[in-house]
Amino acid sequence: MLKSIYGTKDILPKDIGKWNHVETIVKNIFTAFNYKEIRTPLFEETALFSRSIGEETDIVSKEMYTFFDRSETSVTLRPEMTASVVRAFIEHSLATQFSLNKLFYIAPMFRQERPQAGRLRQFHQFGAEVLGSASPVLDAEIIILAFTILKSLGLKDITVKINSLGIASSRKTYLEVLKKYLEPHLNELSEESKKRFEKNILRIFDSKSENDILIMHDAPKLIDYLDEASKDEFETVQNILQKEHIPFVIDSSLVRGLDYYSKTTFEIVSGKVGAQSALCGGGRYDGLIELLGGAPNYGVGFAAGIERIILALQNEETALPEITPLDVYVVLLNKDLLNEYYLFANTLRKKHFKVEIDYLSRSVKAQMREANKLQAKYVALFGGEEFSENKIVIKNMTTSSQQVVPLEKAGEEILLSVGG
RNA sequence: GUGAGUAUAGCUCAGUUGGUUAGAGCACCAGGUUGUGGCCCUGGGGGUCGUGGGUUCAAACCCCAUUACUCACCCCA
Numbered sequence: 001m002l003k004s005i006y007g008t009k010d011i012l013p014k015d016i017g018k019w020n021h022v023e024t025i026v027k028n029i030f031t032a033f034n035y036k037e038i039r040t041p042l043f044e045e046t047a048l049f050s051r052s053i054g055e056e057t058d059i060v061s062k063e064m065y066t067f068f069d070r071s072e073t074s075v076t077l078r079p080e081m082t083a084s085v086v087r088a089f090i091e092h093s094l095a096t097q098f099s100l101n102k103l104f105y106i107a108p109m110f111r112q113e114r115p116q117a118g119r120l121r122q123f124h125q126f127g128a129e130v131l132g133s134a135s136p137v138l139d140a141e142i143i144i145l146a147f148t149i150l151k152s153l154g155l156k157d158i159t160v161k162i163n164s165l166g167i168a169s170s171r172k173t174y175l176e177v178l179k180k181y182l183e184p185h186l187n188e189l190s191e192e193s194k195k196r197f198e199k200n201i202l203r204i205f206d207s208k209s210e211n212d213i214l215i216m217h218d219a220p221k222l223i224d225y226l227d228e229a230s231k232d233e234f235e236t237v238q239n240i241l242q243k244e245h246i247p248f249v250i251d252s253s254l255v256r257g258l259d260y261y262s263k264t265t266f267e268i269v270s271g272k273v274g275a276q277s278a279l280c281g282g283g284r285y286d287g288l289i290e291l292l293g294g295a296p297n298y299g300v301g302f303a304a305g306i307e308r309i310i311l312a313l314q315n316e317e318t319a320l321p322e323i324t325p326l327d328v329y330v331v332l333l334n335k336d337l338l339n340e341y342y343l344f345a346n347t348l349r350k351k352h353f354k355v356e357i358d359y360l361s362r363s364v365k366a367q368m369r370e371a372n373k374l375q376a377k378y379v380a381l382f383g384g385e386e387f388s389e390n391k392i393v394i395k396n397m398t399t400s401s402q403q404v405v406p407l408e409k410a411g412e413e414i415l416l417s418v419g420g
Numbered sequence: 421g422u423g424a425g426u427a428u429a430g431c432u433c434a435g436u437u438g439g440u441u442a443g444a445g446c447a448c449c450a451g452g453u454u455g456u457g458g459c460c461c462u463g464g465g466g467g468u469c470g471u472g473g474g475u476u477c478a479a480a481c482c483c484c485a486u487u488a489c490u491c492a493c494c495c496c497a
Contacts (some may be wrong), residue, residue: 006488058495062421080497109497114421116491125497192494208493256496267497278497305497333455366450368457376457384455397457 007113007121009307018310018320023106025152026126033145035104035128040084042108046074052083052292054259056199063111077110082260082285082301083292085129090294100132106306118276118308127282127303131289134298136233139264139284140240146268146280146302147246153309154318155270158279160246162266163254164234166226168287171262174225175201185215205253221252230263237264260285264300272315273308280304327353327378328414329371331364334383341382344392344407348380351411371397378414 004010011019030037050060065077078084085103088094094101106126113119128145130138143160150158165171178201182189186197190209197204205216226234241248248266256265265283273279282302290296313320330345332338345357356374358367364381371379381393386404394413395402405413 003488063495111496113495114493115489116493119496123497127497203495206495258496275492276496281497303497308497329457331456363450364455365452365457370457372457379456381456393455395456400457402456 005121007115009120009122014323017323018313019306021320022153022306022309023126026104026106026149029145029149029152030104030128033102033141035102035145038085038088038103038105039107040078040081040088040105042110043075043077044084044087046076048083048087048292049076049079052086052258052260052288053080057259059111059258063113065110065112079109079111080258081105081107081109081125081127081303082129082258082288082299085301086131086289086292086294086299089129089131090289090292095132095295095297098132100130102128102130104128116276117274118305118311120307124306125303126306127301129299129301131299132297134286136236136264137240138300139233140237140244142282142300142302143237143241143248143266144244144246146266146282146304149304150268150279150309153313154316155279155309155312156316156318157271157312158268159271160241160248160266160268161251161254162237162241162248162264163251164223164226164230164263165255165261165265165283166222166230167262170225170227170230171222174220174222177220177225178202178222181219182215188215202255205255216253223250223252233263256281256283260288260291262286266302268304270308270312272312274311276308278305279308279312323375324354325375325377326356326371327376328355328380329367329374329376329378330355330357330380330382331367331371332358332383333364333381334387335361337383337387344380344382344410348411348414351415353411353414380410380414 027037046064046066049064053060055061059079064079066074069075085105089101089103104127106124108122108124110122112121115121126149128142130142143162147158147160166174179197182197182201182204186194188211189197189204190207190212193204193207193209193212196207202222204212205219207213207216223234238248238250251267254265254267261283263284263286265281267281268279269277270279271277280302282300284298284300286298288299310320328348330341330348332341342357345355348355356370356376358370362370368379376397379395379397381395381402384393386392390407391404392407392410393402393404394410403413
């Protein structure tokens with residue numbers, strides 16, 4: 001049997017209601033904040049991602065779907081959206097049309113990781129990128145947006161974690177300090193962390209080894225080494241979040257795995273999705289536009305994983321829409337009138353009722369059962385003896401009462417009864 | 421890439437020390453009289469027990485291999 005590719009999943013009709021629900025809320029909230037939707041190609045030149053995300057990162061070094069197309073160009077299925085949005089921003093000179101661009105997207109991403117709960121190889125993110133301003137107000141707005149969306153979806157068990165990485169030069173100073181602190185402990189660290197000491201020392205903060213955590217507990221904190229500007233801006237962000245009643249914790253160990261982040265970073269985690277608890281993450285990336293060949297400019301954004309959010313909602317037992325009920329199910333009583341039956345149902349559809357009919361030539365009883373299963377509010381029984389007088393039976397499925405009405409008035413009658 | 425676990429109908433699972441035509445619930449289909457649902461009742465379709473070897477008179481059950489999936493590490497949304 002042919003199956004979907006490992007780590008990919010079909011979203012079946014029974015689940016599509018959840019997705020539409022999420023997407024509707026996402027769009028509504030972004031629209032309220034005047035963010036404009038952007039769509040970019042699923043794949044890009046490989047260099048775009050390796051340059052922006054960072055050659056040494058896990059994403060680039062071992063998780064990308066990279067291949068050569070027929071013209072020997074190295075292309076990659078996008079593992080995240082920021083690089084693509086920034087590329088489009090530069091390519092189309094969006095900065096010259098609006099000095100500030102507030103953009104959002106809802107789109108599939110691809111990373112060849114080992115699948116597990118809340119982690120797929122093709123997964124979906126919604127997110128935002130704000131290009132053109134250094135204002136910490138926007139750092140706060142990004143967090144507010146993400147939090148508001150998750151709350152509006154009904155999530156309760158979520159925590160906002162924030163941190164500031166400062167600018168490159170202050171971070172460099174700090175890294176030296178951290179290195180000095182860790183050197184004497186090097187032998188006590190876990191094997192993983194020893195590797196990180198060389199490769200990406202900040203990641204040692206993420207270690208789950210108890211002993212590592214103990215050692216890192218007393219380590220110097222990045223926050224204490226921030227440059228003045230970053231410190232002030234971080235204060236502003238916190239201040240706004242407090243005034244907006246967004247609960248947050250400062251997590252000095254919050255280090256993002258993509259190279260382009262600077263200053264504010266944040267993450268929102270759920271206690272309900274297993275090991276992959278980060279529903280959403282983001283931060284500021286002021287150097288990225290220049291790095292990708294644009295005029296120096298500012299950027300801040302976030303991305304959220306839709307599969308994880310739906311998982312969290314399910315595990316929190318938040319009610320999600322399943323099936324939307326039918327307005328009218330039309331039952332055919334006389335199989336000789338199939339054409340008239342079909343055309344009649346379409347007249348109702350043209351009046352914007354949600355209508356279903358029987359295509360399988362089933363018994364009246366079976367049709368009624370189907371109507372019930374589809375949660376039809378009304379059943380129209382077409383083609384019985386009333387048909388000779390151009391009439392039809394309309395049955396209200398909740399009250400079980402029914403009446404005979406002229407065919408051409410069926411729509412009005414239903415509308416009347418619905419109370420519309 | 422590493423580790424652990426699981427593989428029996430569309431779905432959730434039973435299947436007892438290996439022993440005749442492999443089961444249940446849900447779902448699906450038909451019917452319970454002539455033109456009517458939700459409950460209930462009756463009947464039905466559907467599985468080469470992941471795949472390939474092996475042991476045995478006999479294997480869903482034991483052994484080996486293989487594949488797929490799940491969870492976790494890692495990393496991240």
